[in-house]
Amino acid sequence: MLSDRTLAVTDAFGLRNQGAHSGDPRDEIEALPVPTSLLVDANGKVLWMDVSENYQRRSSPEVVLAALQTHLH
Amino acid sequence: MNALKNTGNQLALLGLLLAIGCTMVWFNQAEKVALPENRTLFIGVWLSAVAFAIAAFVKKPSWPGRIAALPALVIGLFLPFTVSISEQILPPGAIQVGETIPNFSAQNDRGEVFDSAQLRGSPVLIKFFRAHW
Known part of the structure; x- marks a missing residue:
């Protein structure tokens, strides 16, 4: 299992969700991978x-x- | 038992039972990875719970009814809200079938750096999902 806290890998694959953010509001980054x-x-x-x-x-x-x-x- | 003779309390209890029952089924199906694509029925039951909770307050329930109506209202509104924000949208340029995956590195759960070059040589299933540890 790997961590992608900054979404660098997610972005490399082009999988950052463009919809409403449904993650933890305390997270530093306001997006999640699809x-x-x-x-x-x-x-x-x-x-x-x-x-x-x-x-x-x-x-x-x-x-x-x-x-x-x-x-x- | 006198509390159950109060119409407001009855409505509140019904709303609470609907909200809890629907939510239990929801999470049970989610655990089995079996949530239906069409969630209209779930949303309908949750909103019915909200309607019963509101009707309960109109009928002026005693304190047991108020205690029951409040979670029915909260659950009945919150779960449909989570459904409403659940849509996932890919950006333009997302990876497609037939393309080669990009090179990447990331930290594993032991703090070690993993390089995607290690994946070459055999098929692999990659899953992107949200999690915390």
Whole structure:
């Protein structure tokens, strides 16, 4: 597990949420990453990604497993 | 038991039960990663709890009713508010399928620096999510 407190990695991927900030108001930074799952191959290419349309919904384990089976067979 | 004969108290209790029941189902489904895409029913029940709480205050409840109506009001308004601000919007230029991930470094939970070069050579699943530790 990695920390991205300044959102430097989030910004490098272009995943900073442009919607309303729903994080802890005590946080220094007033933004959060869009909850996202990315399946990346051995060369760093993105094979699959799942972006949550709202922070209350995340990729279910079944969805992720299906992606792994589809792209890594 | 006399408190339950008060209409205001009855309304307040109903509002509280609706608010708590709906919230319990909400968090139960959230824990299973099974929140529905359409949350209209949840919002409807929460706002019904608010309506019952307001109706309770109109009927002048005794103190047990006031104690019940207040959390019904707060829960019934707060949870729909969290739904209203939950939309996530990606900026232009967000990474897409087919693109190569950028090089990056970040600190892990042991304070060590991790470099993305270590990911090369095998597939990897990367998840971005909010958390505190």
